[in-house]
Amino acid sequence: MNDLRFALRQLRKSPGFxxxxxxxxxxxxxxxxxxxxxxxxxxxxxxxxxxxxxLMIVTESDSNQPQISVSFPxxxxxxxxxxxxxxxxxxxxESFNLSGLENxxxxxxxxxxxxxxxxxxxxxxxxxxxxxxxxEDRVGGPLVAVISxxxxxxxxxxxxxxxxxxxxxxxxxxxxIGVMPPQMFSPRTVEVWFxxxxxxxxxxxxxxxxxxxxxxxxxLKPGVSVEKAxxxxxxxxxxxxxxxxxSNAGVSVAVTPLLExxxxxxxxxxxxxxGAVVLVLLIACxxxxxxxxxxxxxxxxxxxxxxxxGASRWQIIRQLxxxxxxxxxxxxxxxxxxxxxGRDILVALSPPGVxxxxxxSLNGWVLAFSLALSFITSVLFGLWPAWHxxxxxxxLALNSGGRxxxxxxxxxxxxxLLVIAEVALTLVLLSAAGLVLKSFANARSLGLGFDPQLLLxxxxxLPSPSYEDATKLMNxxxxxxxxxxxxxxxxxxxxxxxxxxxxxxxxxxxxxxAPEPAPGKLPSVEMDVVTAGYFQTIHTPLLRGRPFEARDxxxxxxxxxxxQLLAERYFPxxxxxxxxxxxxxxxKARANSGQSSESFRI
Amino acid sequence: xxxxxxxxxxxERFYPLAKGQFFYVLRDINLDVEEGDFVSIMGPSGAGKSSxxxxxxxxxxxxxxxxxxxxxxxxxxxxxxxxxxxxxQIGFVFQNYHLLDDxxxxxxxxxxxxxxxxxxxxxxxxxxDALDRFHIVGKKDLYPRQLSGGQQQLVSIARAMIAxxxxxxxxxxTGNLHSDQAEEIMKLFKQLNAGGTTIxxxxxxxxxxxxxxxxxxxxxxxxxx
Ligand SMILES: Nc1ncnc2c1ncn2[C@@H]1O[C@H](COP(=O)(O)OP(=O)(O)OP(=O)(O)O)[C@@H](O)[C@H]1O
Ligand SMILES: [Mg+2]
Numbered sequence: 017m018n019d020l021r022f023a024l025r026q027l028r029k030s031p032g033f034x035x036x037x038x039x040x041x042x043x044x045x046x047x048x049x050x051x052x053x054x055x056x057x058x059x060x061x062x063x064x065x066x067x068x069x070x071l072m073i074v075t076e077s078d079s080n081q082p083q084i085s086v087s088f089p090x091x092x093x094x095x096x097x098x099x100x101x102x103x104x105x106x107x108x109x110e111s112f113n114l115s116g117l118e119n120x121x122x123x124x125x126x127x128x129x130x131x132x133x134x135x136x137x138x139x140x141x142x143x144x145x146x147x148x149x150x151x152e153d154r155v156g157g158p159l160v161a162v163i164s165x166x167x168x169x170x171x172x173x174x175x176x177x178x179x180x181x182x183x184x185x186x187x188x189x190x191x192x193i194g195v196m197p198p199q200m201f202s203p204r205t206v207e208v209w210f211x212x213x214x215x216x217x218x219x220x221x222x223x224x225x226x227x228x229x230x231x232x233x234x235x236l237k238p239g240v241s242v243e244k245a246x247x248x249x250x251x252x253x254x255x256x257x258x259x260x261x262x263s264n265a266g267v268s269v270a271v272t273p274l275l276e277x278x279x280x281x282x283x284x285x286x287x288x289x290x291g292a293v294v295l296v297l298l299i300a301c302x303x304x305x306x307x308x309x310x311x312x313x314x315x316x317x318x319x320x321x322x323x324x325x326g327a328s329r330w331q332i333i334r335q336l337x338x339x340x341x342x343x344x345x346x347x348x349x350x351x352x353x354x355x356x357x358g359r360d361i362l363v364a365l366s367p368p369g370v371x372x373x374x375x376x377s378l379n380g381w382v383l384a385f386s387l388a389l390s391f392i393t394s395v396l397f398g399l400w401p402a403w404h405x406x407x408x409x410x411x412l413a414l415n416s417g418g419r420x421x422x423x424x425x426x427x428x429x430x431x432x433l434l435v436i437a438e439v440a441l442t443l444v445l446l447s448a449a450g451l452v453l454k455s456f457a458n459a460r461s462l463g464l465g466f467d468p469q470l471l472l473x474x475x476x477x478l479p480s481p482s483y484e485d486a487t488k489l490m491n492x493x494x495x496x497x498x499x500x501x502x503x504x505x506x507x508x509x510x511x512x513x514x515x516x517x518x519x520x521x522x523x524x525x526x527x528x529x530a531p532e533p534a535p536g537k538l539p540s541v542e543m544d545v546v547t548a549g550y551f552q553t554i555h556t557p558l559l560r561g562r563p564f565e566a567r568d569x570x571x572x573x574x575x576x577x578x579x580q581l582l583a584e585r586y587f588p589x590x591x592x593x594x595x596x597x598x599x600x601x602x603x604k605a606r607a608n609s610g611q612s613s614e615s616f617r618i
Numbered sequence: 619x620x621x622x623x624x625x626x627x628x629x630e631r632f633y634p635l636a637k638g639q640f641f642y643v644l645r646d647i648n649l650d651v652e653e654g655d656f657v658s659i660m661g662p663s664g665a666g667k668s669s670x671x672x673x674x675x676x677x678x679x680x681x682x683x684x685x686x687x688x689x690x691x692x693x694x695x696x697x698x699x700x701x702x703x704x705x706x707q708i709g710f711v712f713q714n715y716h717l718l719d720d721x722x723x724x725x726x727x728x729x730x731x732x733x734x735x736x737x738x739x740x741x742x743x744x745x746x747d748a749l750d751r752f753h754i755v756g757k758k759d760l761y762p763r764q765l766s767g768g769q770q771q772l773v774s775i776a777r778a779m780i781a782x783x784x785x786x787x788x789x790x791x792t793g794n795l796h797s798d799q800a801e802e803i804m805k806l807f808k809q810l811n812a813g814g815t816t817i818x819x820x821x822x823x824x825x826x827x828x829x830x831x832x833x834x835x836x837x838x839x840x841x842x843x
Contacts, residue, residue, distance in 0.1 A: 018725075018732055025720055321716045324677055325777065326705040326733035329698070411678035414716060 023339040033311065034343070037304055041347025041393065044297035046354030049378075049386040051293050053355060054362055055286050056382055057375045058279050064199035066139035067235075071274035072245065074104070074232030076253075078266050080540070086230040088221045090256060090264070094232070097252045100245040101234040105134035108212065108229050109203050111477050116184030117171060124477065125167070127185065127208040129215060130233075135162075137233045138202055144168075145179045145194035153211040160211065161190040165198040167207040185210070186477070201371045203231070204278065225263035234271075246271040279372060288452070295445045297393065302438035304397040308340065309431050312405030319405055320413030332406040333399075340398025341391070348390030352378065355386070404430070466516050467555035473515045497547065508553035512546040516554055527586050528596040541582060543599075551577070561593040621689055622650035623785065623816055624674065629683035631669055631839075643669045644681070645839040656811045657818045658827035661836035667820040668713055668789050670836065674818060675787045676704040705734065709778035711788035713820070715770045717762040723773050724749070724758040730781045748776040751806070767794040775803060779810065786810065788819040792826055804829040 027034040062068045075083040076090065086094075086106060095104045107130040115122035132153040135141070148160050161183065163171075172178045182189045185208065196209075220226050236245055246269075253269040272280070312319075319332055327335075359376050366373030476496070483489050493511050500509035525541045526533075533539075548564045551557075559580065568575055576597070583592035631644040643666045651657055659667050672678040673685070676692065679700070685692040687707065692700060709730075717726050727748055731741040749755045752772045762770055771794050778786055786807070792800035800823070808829050811817050819830070827833050835843040 018728075022720070029720060317716070318718055318720075320677075321718055322729070322733075323701070324675070324710060324712075324716075325730040326781070328701065328733070331733055411672045414672075414677065414712065 019335045019338045020342070022335070023342045026339055027342060030311075033307065037307065037343045038347045038350060040300045040304060041344055041390075042350035042354055044293075044300035044351070045344075045348045045386055045389055045393065046351030046358070047293040048290075048297055048389055049348075049351055049355040049382060050358050050362060051286070051290050052385045053359070053376050053378060053382045054366070054373070055290060056379075056385075057377070058282055058370070058372045059286060060381070061372070061375070063275055064201075068275065069273065070102075070236040070238070070240075071137065071139075072101075072232075072234045072236060072242065073272045073274055073277040074234050074249065075270050075272075076227065077268050077270040083270050083272075084267075085227040086232050087224050087227050087263070088216060088230060089224045090253075090267075091230060091232060093256055094249065094252055094269070097255070098245075098248060100237060100240045100248050102237045103133045103137045104232065104234045105131040105137045106212065106230045106232050107131075107134055107203050108231070109206060111475065112185040112208065113187070113477055114171075114183060114185055115187070116182070116189070120171070124475070125185070125207050126205050127210065128203050128206045129210045129212040131212050134209070134233060135196075137235045138200065139235070140197055140200050142194035143197045144176065145192070147194050147209075148211050153213045155214060155217045157211055157214050159188055159190045159214075160193045161185065162194040162196060162209040163192055164196055164200060164207040168195045202233070202274070204371060223263075224260055233274075242271060242273060278370065282367070282370070292445065292448065295441060295448075297389075298396075299438055299441045299445065301393055301397040302434055302441065304343075305400050306431055306434050306438070308336075308398065308401035309404055309434070312336070312401045315405070316413040320410045323406075324410050324414065329406045333402040336402035336405060337394065337398050340402070341394040344390040344394035344398075347393075348386050352383070352386050355382075400430075400434075471554060493547070497549075508549050510547045510550035510553040512544050512550055514544050523599050525586075526598045528598065530586075539586075560591075621686075623653040623655075623688055624649070624651035624818075625684075625686040626650075627684035627686075629673065629681055629685060631666075631673060631678070631681040642839050644673070647683070647839075647841055649834065649841060651816060651818060653816055654811070654814060655816055655818075655832060656807065656830040657832045657834055658830040659818065659820045659834045659836055660822065660827060661842075665836040666839045667836055671710075671787050671789050671818065671820055675708055675710045676700045677710075705781075707784045709781065709783035709786045711775050711778045711786070711791045713789035713793070715762070715767075715774040717770055717773055717777075719762055722759050722761055723754060723765070726762070726773055727777055727780055730777060734781055744780055748780050752776045768796065768799060771795055772799070772803075775806075779815075783815070785816045785818070788817065790820050790822070792821070792823065800826065 063071065065071060074086070074094070076086050077083055088106075091104075091106050095101075098104065107128045109126065109128050112125050112127045113122055114125045132148050132150045135147045141147075142162065143165070145162075147162055148157075152158055152160060163178075168174055168178060171183075172181070178192050178195065181192050183192060184190070190210065215221065221228060234245075236242070249269045249271055253264070253267065257264040257267060319327075322332060322335075323329075356378055359378075363374055363376055478489065478492065483492065497509055497511065500506055523541060523543045525539050546564065548566050548568070551563055558577075561577070564575070564577065576599075578592060586592075586597075587595055626647050626649040629644060629647040629649075630642065632640040632642045635641050647670065659670065661667055669678070673681050679697060683693065687703065690703065692703070695703070718729065721729065724745060727745045728741055731744060736744070746755075749758055752775070754769065754772055754776070757765060757769060757773075762773070765773070771791065775788070775791055778788065788807075791807075792803055795803065804826055807817050807819070817830070819826070821827055833843065834841060
């Protein structure tokens with residue numbers, strides 16, 4: 017207790033030193049606390065669902081891609097044949113145009129079609145109303161919707177009479193039957209859930225080699241491990257591969273914990289960040305240790321006297337450690353304030369679409385982390401100088417009185433070592449930062465293959481019943497293009513099935529005359545369907561051949577444009593323009609009409 | 619008769635000078651101090667009096683020879699063992715007081731107790747007792763820099779005896795005191811001595827030396843009497 021009082025007095029006595037030390041520590045501990053709060057919120061915090069460790073994402077996989085969306089017939093077989101899952105659901109994310117509400121302009125809503133047991137997989141029950149039943153979830157079933165808490169708030173101001181209201185999604189009148197609780201964030205950012213089975217009479221869904229963007233959601237039976245589930249699912253998939261070699265050869269299955277699926281991508285970069293801020297803190301510690309050692313040398317007489325009147329070495333070390341601890345705690349408290357203040361910045365910097373990043377909070381774990389960190393730092397920067405100071409030679413320190421410092425050559429040498437360590441750590445940090453910057457710069461200069469400057473994109477979804485007819489679609493897009501191009505300030509406009517760099521649609525691909533590969537081994541490529549002005553609009557130069565033109569209608573021989581990468585891979589050393597290939601979207605061979613620059617490489 | 623409480627044999631202390639030369643501060647000191655002695659060490663400035671006292675107080679370990687304290691061979695002990703022994707047996711009054719600047723008078727007196735096994739009540743009682751005895755109750759919340767040299771001297775003497783050591787080593791304890799106060803300190807020493815405390819003091823004053831039962835003369839590092 018006396019030590020504590022004295023420590024405070026000592027720190028008050030030299031406000032300059034105290035201020036520098038506290039600020040250094042606040043920055044170091046604050047940065048660590050901030051990053052830890054992100055790591056906690058994103059990687060460590062359990063999902064807000066019951067028994068979240070049992071939630072799995074199940075996808076198909078092959079040698080090229082670890083995760084592919086699930087084909088509907090495969091899902092049906094998986095669900096029937098497995099013994100490891102308590103519930104096994106699928107979902108498909110879609111956007112819907114919401115309309116039909118009074119005093120509200122139509123808007124685009126992110127939604128999902130899911131199997132009825134999807135909610136059982138998640139384990140949450142609606143806060144209002146009910147979810148749809150297995151009976152409702154069928155071809156020809158009723159048009160019902162379960163909405164999110166956010167949508168309830170936004171559209172209905174939490175009106176409890178929302179149940180039974182009719183809302184148009186994609187021009188079809190759906191009845192709201194339930195409202196999910198606020199923590200429901202699956203599939204990510206979705207605001208409305210519909211029965212999936214209504215759609216399954218479509219031939220596309222029933223084809224086994226079509227993968228229509230479905231993702232499997234499963235809840236492990238109690239006591240079943242991820243490994244065991246994966247092993248059994250692999251057997252099931254292997255059986256399907258044998259049974260349906262045309263579609264399923266080489267296709268296996270992946271079972272990933274839901275949390276890992278959501279945040280696994282961020283683990284490496286978050287750990288890197290943590291490593292960087294830990295390094296910063298270490299540098300700060302080395303710095304402070306040096307300051308404290310110099311201070312200890314200046315206070316040599318005090319400790320000589322203390323030793324002479326009875327202080328043991330440990331008692332002196334303890335006193336000095338308490339001083340460091342006070343510094344670290346004050347620094348830590350200030351650091352916590354910095355972290356709290358930086359929270360909004362971190363949230364703003366975080367990737368969109370991962371709700372967990374928005375949940376940053378200074379909760380008990382984060383507080384415990386920064387407290388523990390304060391203790392550890394206080395020992396890190398305090399122990400070494402305390403050790404040295406406590407070794408002071410009493411008679412030397414007392415006799416020298418005011419005559420200079422009692423700093424021994426040894427102490428000075430180890431202080432030099434500390435400075436060297438500090439410089440080394442700084443260099444490590446700087447070079448690591450340099451590497452990160454360089455890879456960032458590399459990513460930037462990678463060459464997108466298009467010019468993002470002044471390029472705007474927008475997404476259009478047309479409700480399927482009203483636009484089922486192809487001519488209607490053509491008319492719509494023609495009208496849209498005409499209106500867009502007429503807008504003042506618009507130079508070019510084009511339509512594409514997916515914007516550049518976005519994973520779209522894949523198709524098998526085989527150059528004419530190439531040997532027929534084994535089933536399931538057909539090369540597959542990313543594809544995009546675009547209108548005539550597309551390359552001109554995104555400023556991608558055509559290397560050879562010609563662009564798509566208005567004359568390339570469906571009555572003309574089909575043409576494609578390939579990128580440089582594909583041309584070099586499938587037509588090495590040859591002129592790709594004019595070659596014919598076979599693709600799964602149509603059986604006819606098509607002619608290359610051109611070749612764009614290396615693009616879409618992600 | 620029991621062995622002397624302090625026994626020095628061929629004790630030498632030197633500082634190395636440039637080029638392998640040595641400066642001897644203490645040379646071949648042979649000295650016995652009996653338990654209950656009140657010894658005064660006298661001699662001209664620079665004779666090595668303070669140096670000798672620091673050896674006795676186990677602040678200085680860079681000497682050679684033999685040093686027995688109560689039959690314990692100090693020259694064979696490790697630094698830590700010496701420190702333990704020092705805390706148990708010895709109170710030290712420094713020539714230039716060496717009070718802790720950042721502690722009040724009260725806290726300066728409390729410090730030796732805080733490093734020993736006393737509880738809070740015992741410590742309070744002992745400190746108040748000492749404040750009383752040295753007539754410095756009114757100064758208890760002042761810092762050393764707010765005291766005169768003489769007052770600091772008083773506090774440092776009080777600090778040396780507060781934990782009731784068996785031996786008090788005092789380096790010119792009355793150097794800065796008025797002769798009345800000096801007389802009072804000497805009477806106090808005499809009283810402690812009568813109670814069984816062994817006292818070794820360094821003094822330039824024949825009068826102060828008169829309170830003791832023995833005088834040791836030191837000159838150029840030699841004991842001359
Ligand atoms: N660190 C040192 N290095 C070299 N010589 C030293 C050192 N400390 C003390 N001395 C020398 O040792 C000698 C004895 O010093 P000491 O302090 O013991 O004298 P003293 O008898 O106490 O004198 P005074 O009456 O002035 O206090 C002096 O000549 C002094 O210069
Ligand atoms: Mg002296």
